Amino acid sequence: MCDMTIRVSGLSVELGGNPVLRDLDLTVAPAELVAIVGPNGSGKSTLLRCLAGLLPATGGTVEVFGAPPVDEPAFWRRTTLVGEEPAWYPGLTTREHLELTHTVHAGPRLTVDAALELFDLAVRADAPPLNLSTGQRQRLLLAAALLRPSELLLLDEPERGLDSGFRERLAVLLDEYTAEGGTVVMATHDPALAARGRQVSPTGGQVTAAA
Numbered sequence: 713m714c715d716m717t718i719r720v721s722g723l724s725v726e727l728g729g730n731p732v733l734r735d736l737d738l739t740v741a742p743a744e745l746v747a748i749v750g751p752n753g754s755g756k757s758t759l760l761r762c763l764a765g766l767l768p769a770t771g772g773t774v775e776v777f778g779a780p781p782v783d784e785p786a787f788w789r790r791t792t793l794v795g796e797e798p799a800w801y802p803g804l805t806t807r808e809h810l811e812l813t814h815t816v817h818a819g820p821r822l823t824v825d826a827a828l829e830l831f832d833l834a835v836r837a838d839a840p841p842l843n844l845s846t847g848q849r850q851r852l853l854l855a856a857a858l859l860r861p862s863e864l865l866l867l868d869e870p871e872r873g874l875d876s877g878f879r880e881r882l883a884v885l886l887d888e889y890t891a892e893g894g895t896v897v898m899a900t901h902d903p904a905l906a907a908r909g910r911q912v913s914p915t916g917g918q919v920t921a922a923a
């Protein structure tokens with residue numbers, strides 16, 4: 713039986729022959745929000761990539777939903793990863809990108825119009841993503857991530873490019889996601905965002921208790 717969404721035990725990862733993660737333990741319960749915090753290069757993105765099944769461990773075990781994460785459709789139907797900016801579909805507008813997400817996922821959490829409103833993108837709905845500002849493009853990424861249904865959100869610096877007002881709105885949206893039973897693990901450099909959940913360091917150990 714799996715009572716935890718994530719169980720990491722003794723995880724070690726080497727990249728280019730250098731140890732990045734060493735003997736890391738982490739458990740994340742369903743509906744929990746965990747913030748991975750630490751300085752540049754401390755291994756936050758590396759840990760997220762391991763949780764997403766995109767990077768093999770050098771040692772230890774990683775389990776997500778009770779099994780090692782694998783880069784396969786069944787896993788991605790339950791998990792959403794927001795990290796590097798994707799290649800946008802040429803010729804499709806902001807609205808059409810959201811319509812695509814809405815169409816391909818059964819049981820979307822939001823309508824396209826609601827997502828556009830919630831992420832303050834309605835006024836730029838007919839622009840292609842590459843004509844949006846950096847923060848607007850990040851809002852589009854987050855809109856698509858929260859529009860589609862999922863049980864686990866893996867976010868790498870979701871605050872990237874967002875103004876302070878929108879960072880606060882994101883915090884509320886993530887609280888709503890966990891209130892619905894979803895689990896969030898995010899790497900962040902934003903102290904206020906991190907304080908919304910349990911803070912852990914990729915070098916091991918608890919940073920603070922949840923607020």
Ligand SMILES: Nc1ncnc2c1ncn2[C@@H]1O[C@H](COP(=O)(O)OP(=O)(O)OP(=O)(O)O)[C@@H](O)[C@H]1O
Pocket residue numbers: 727728730732750751752753754755756757758759899
């Ligand atoms: N492909 C790679 N080959 C070798 N070393 C790598 C590789 N990718 C990352 N690293 C190194 O691994 C370490 C951890 O990188 P990672 O991106 O996980 O850090 P981070 O905590 O997410 O940093 P940041 O806050 O800057 O995003 C860094 O020292 C980085 O230089």
